[in-house]
Amino acid sequence: MEQLFVANQITSGKLISAIFMLLMMSLAGTSASLANEAAPDSAAQRPNILLIMADDLGVETLGTYGGESYQTPALDDLAAQGMRFEQGHATPLCSPSRVMLLTGKDGWRNYSHFGYLDPAQPTFAQALAAVGYRTFAAGKWQLVSNKYQDLEGMTPAAAGFQDYALWQIAAREGETDRYWGPTITGPQGPVPHRESEYGPELFSAALAKFIRESAASGQPFLAYYPMVLPHRPFSGTPGQRDGDRQQRFSAMIEAMDSIVGQLREVLEESGVADNTLLLFVGDNGTDRKITSRRNGQELRGGKALTLQSSTHVPFIAWWPGTIAPGSSRDELVYLADILPTLLELGGAALPADIDGRSLLPLLRNEGSDEWRDSLFMHYDPRWSDNEPARYVFDAQWKLYEDGRFFNLQQDPLEQTPLALAELDANGAAAQKRLQQHLELAGGSLSGVLSPQSEYRRERDLRRSLIAISVLLVLGFWYFMRRSRRA
Known part of the structure; x- marks a missing residue:
């Protein structure tokens, strides 16, 4: 009997121990599960990014900014359901803007040749790929070289894009027009297509395919779309190839707008819209051969000049559930702000010496008491006969390094510099503030032909x-x- 009692004690002890171990394992598993669900930096929960940059597009072309010449329902609705930045700026020319966008730096730091980006420069695609993002680019690539200099710049792969379908801007033997039957390259070489196919439709189809595949994989993605539209040649669209220059340009604007709407629909149909930030920007002002109407006034495009029409571009953000519909911001923002925004969004470390600031506080409609009150522009294009300049501006005032000072609200075409001795108190205070900003700015004009x-x-x-x-x-x-x- 005593032996049976001892045996029962041992058996009962083992049973209690086993039950205790099972209970602890269950609690541990539950805790791990809860921890995984709550982990804010898990790859599956990081927001996706669709960044679209139109080529040669000033604010006067879009209805949401008061444009009256073209039909842009998709972009107007994107702004109505998202956020419109009233003072969004690029540089006056394409290549400096693309270098700024990818690196988050002002031109004096890393812009050295037209159509070129130093391969040693860190980009947002490299940083996001390193933390688990799928990366893809389609459209126009303008960072390897130009047809006048033997350069070896940044390739799409070196820039951090794992896959791409791009028209290369550098003129090489065998290239064709960017619109009709374009030469498109991917990681494996030329991308086959029919010669009659329309380039913008090929690029958008490649992006749609990438978005759907990424949504199915559950992995966060970065899709970058540097559009070819509506840059010259003004060759029209599949729906309209005839008419004068202005009519063909109008058709190209409408095609661009339609493509943006289609890509938004792909995000929604794929079930990832609520976890995707869509940014739409321009790379510089509209072509100078184009005249558009905005808020009752005729405006000529300002591409490559140093007028506000050269840098004032659409800057629209859409993120359902995060960005309040119909919101707008008056802060001065520019292309250098995009890199820190995307890297903060993806949980990647920021490179050193960047000039941009994250837009996330503005997108979330948080306070901006310490936001910049003026923007510095270092414009040293080293291309064609475009005049270089350095200047600082805000929504009303503009000061050039050579001392010219303008009231942009009274003189938007900068025809008559203000006499400093005749400034009122507000003008004098603004001139002093901008002068202080200009003196703190780095770099100088190169003088390079x-x-x-x-x-x-x-x-x-x-x-x-x-x-x-x-x-x-x-x-x-x-x-x-x-x-x-x-």
Whole structure:
């Protein structure tokens, strides 16, 4: 009996121990499960990003900014359901803007050649890929080289894009127009398609495919779409290839708008819209050959100049459930702000020496008491005959490094610099504030000639030598002919 009692004690002890162990394992499993569900930095919960940048698009082209010349229902609704930045800015020209966008830095830090980005520069795609994002780019790539200089700049793969379908801007043998039957390259080489196909539709189809595949995978994604629309040539669209320049441009604006709407629908249909930030921006002002109407006034495009129409671009954010519909912000924002925004969103570390600031507090409609009150622009294009300049501005005032000072509300075309001695108290205070900002700005203008200027000089010299040679040959021939007759 005593042995049976001892045996029962041992059995009961083991049973109690087993029950205790099972209970502890269950609690541990539950805790781990809850911890996993609550983990804010898990890859599946990190927001997706769709960044769209139109090519040569000032604010006057969109209805949501008061534009009256074109039909842009998709972008107008995007702003109505999201946030419109009233003072969004790029640089005056495409290449400096693309370098700024990808790196978050002002041009004096890392812009050295047109169509080029130093491969050593860190980009937002590299940072997001490193923390688990799927990365993809489609559209126009303008960072490897240009047709006047032998450069080896940033390739899409080196920039951090694991996959891409891009039209390369650098002129190489065999390239075709960006719109009709474009030469599109991916990681494995040329992307096959029919010569009659429309480039923007090919790019948007590739993006839609990437978004759907990423949504199915559950992995966060970055989709970057540097559009070719509505940059010249103004060749129209599949729906309208005839008409004058203005009519073809109008059709291209409407095609651009439609594509943005289609990509938004893909996000919604894929079930990822509520966890996706969609940003739409422009890379510089509208082409100077285009005139548009905004708020009752005719406005000529300002691309490559230093007017506000050169840098004032659409800046729209949409993120259902996070951004309040119909919201707008008056803060000065620019393309350098996009890198820190995306990296904070994805949980990636910020590179050193960036000039931009994260837009997330503004997108979440939080306070902005310490936001910048003026923007510095270092514009050293090194392209064509575009004049370089350095200046600081806000919504009303603008001060150039050479001392010219303008009231933009009274003189938007900057035709008459203000006499500093005649400024009222408000003007004098603004001039002093902008001067202080300008003195703190880094860098200086390079004085480097455009490669086109050097090319043109060499071309003109060659043509002159050829002309002289032809004249000498003709003169010699004429002299010999006269000698024989004599």
